[in-house]
Amino acid sequence: MNRRELLAVAGALGLSPAWATQAAQGDAMAARDAYLYALPLIEMATTRERILKIPGAAVNALRHTRTLSDHTARWVTTPNNDTLYSPAFLDLSRGPVTLTIPPMGQRYYSVAVMDMFTNNNVVLGTRTIGGDGGTFTLVGPGQASTGPTPVRIATPHAWMLVRILTDGGEDLAATHKAQDGFVLKGPPGGPLAAYAARDAKPADYFAAARALLASDPAPPTDLKILRRTSAFLGAGPFSEAAAADGVDEAKMITVFARGRQVFTGGWAYPRPNLGDYGQDYLYRAIVALQGLGALPVAEAMYLKAAGDDGAGTFTGDGPYRLSLPAQLPLDGFWSLSMYEATADGQFFFTDNPIKRYAIGDRTPGLKRNADGALDLWIGRTDPGGDKSANWLPAPKSGPFALYLRAYLPKAELLDGRFRMPAVVKA
Numbered sequence: 001m002n003r004r005e006l007l008a009v010a011g012a013l014g015l016s017p018a019w020a021t022q023a024a025q026g027d028a029m030a031a032r033d034a035y036l037y038a039l040p041l042i043e044m045a046t047t048r049e050r051i052l053k054i055p056g057a058a059v060n061a062l063r064h065t066r067t068l069s070d071h072t073a074r075w076v077t078t079p080n081n082d083t084l085y086s087p088a089f090l091d092l093s094r095g096p097v098t099l100t101i102p103p104m105g106q107r108y109y110s111v112a113v114m115d116m117f118t119n120n121n122v123v124l125g126t127r128t129i130g131g132d133g134g135t136f137t138l139v140g141p142g143q144a145s146t147g148p149t150p151v152r153i154a155t156p157h158a159w160m161l162v163r164i165l166t167d168g169g170e171d172l173a174a175t176h177k178a179q180d181g182f183v184l185k186g187p188p189g190g191p192l193a194a195y196a197a198r199d200a201k202p203a204d205y206f207a208a209a210r211a212l213l214a215s216d217p218a219p220p221t222d223l224k225i226l227r228r229t230s231a232f233l234g235a236g237p238f239s240e241a242a243a244a245d246g247v248d249e250a251k252m253i254t255v256f257a258r259g260r261q262v263f264t265g266g267w268a269y270p271r272p273n274l275g276d277y278g279q280d281y282l283y284r285a286i287v288a289l290q291g292l293g294a295l296p297v298a299e300a301m302y303l304k305a306a307g308d309d310g311a312g313t314f315t316g317d318g319p320y321r322l323s324l325p326a327q328l329p330l331d332g333f334w335s336l337s338m339y340e341a342t343a344d345g346q347f348f349f350t351d352n353p354i355k356r357y358a359i360g361d362r363t364p365g366l367k368r369n370a371d372g373a374l375d376l377w378i379g380r381t382d383p384g385g386d387k388s389a390n391w392l393p394a395p396k397s398g399p400f401a402l403y404l405r406a407y408l409p410k411a412e413l414l415d416g417r418f419r420m421p422a423v424v425k426a
Contacts, residue, residue, distance in 0.1 A: 031246025034232035038209035040288040059189025081358035086162035091189030092140030102181025108165035155216035202243040266422025305402040318379020326372030332407030335360030352393035
């Protein structure tokens with residue numbers, strides 16, 4: 001129902017024109033909230049379709065990436081350059097799937113299994129089960145399982161993302177052997193439909209959202225928002241004009257999502273509910289767009305630098321400096337990643353002359369100060385001299401963002417007693 005039709009209804013019922021305006025606005029607000037609520041489902045389906053188009057990829061099967069991500073990796077936003085990925089999209093609707101994890105010793109790894117709403121239902125890895133490995137049975141909703149160590153997954157379809165730490169180069173062969181030790185067994189997955197992407201027409205977007213909700217139903221705790229957005233995510237009908245207005249507003253919110261970030265001492269720290277969002281639908285949508293597949297904070301903390309604008313974007317040529325103490329409060333490792341920003345709010349590695357996409361405590365050849373502290377240099381051109389060893393190249397032009405990953409953070413980083421030094425102009 002468009003605005004003219006609403007005014008006609010208002011007149012027939014003896015209501016004021018203001019009523020029609022309020023009703024139209026209400027429809028647009030519902031459309032906005034429906035778009036944001038469904039965005040994680042849409043992004044998961046889009047990523048699944050993209051990955052399954054790769055030759056050799058299949059449902060209920062691990063696909064091992066054998067090289068570290070670089071500027072050509074565009075299959076998921078904000079990839080890391082620390083670990084090799086082994087993704088698998090799961091179809092549990094036909095029965096449980098069994099995962100065997102090999103002994104990993106001291107090598108860091110994690111196996112995150114996310115439901116279609118992007119919540120981490122479980123993370124199996126160094127932090128949680130140690131380095132001895134084991135066999136686990138992934139069980140969908142309403143299923144029974146007699147397999148070893150059952151793990152309940154909230155939706156019939158899910159995304160498994162294995163991360164295995166590697167130093168690259170000569171370490172790749174050993175990392176590949178570790179990857180090959182992960183075994184996934186289960187019934188063949190059913191055919192998966194293609195769904196509209198986030199930039200589709202509103203009618204197509206909401207049709208895809210409804211289909212995805214039918215395939216992977218929402219939890220009962222989402223009933224309130226589903227009732228409020230039922231015109232778009234349920235049976236309808238809805239006003240196309242209101243849908244268009246609401247979707248436009250939702251997209252503006254995602255574009256300006258950085259405005260929701262609070263920067264403390266030069267960094268935005270993740271919320272405690274990262275990776276397990278509850279009813280924080282807006283935060284969930286923003287992460288799905290800007291950091292799909294994010295781990296919970298106990299596993300890894302993702303920090304975004306404030307940038308030149310104080311809201312997460314760098315535009316200058318540099319050099320910038322990040323001075324870090326000799327030790328950070330971690331049980332794992334850390335890295336600082338450089339990303340070029342795209343117009344739709346996503347981040348990918350940028351091409352550069354030394355093929356360095358991130359810099360961290362495992363980067364060979366870093367020059368430390370006498371006390372063990374570390375000065376990192378960030379800029380579009382080589383800073384020269386001894387600084388070159390600690391240079392993280394920025395894009396030749398355009399905006400960029402810096403993310404620091406801190407794996408297995410200790411309590412003082414998690415609770416804010418330790419704050420990361422700011423990135424400053426040198």
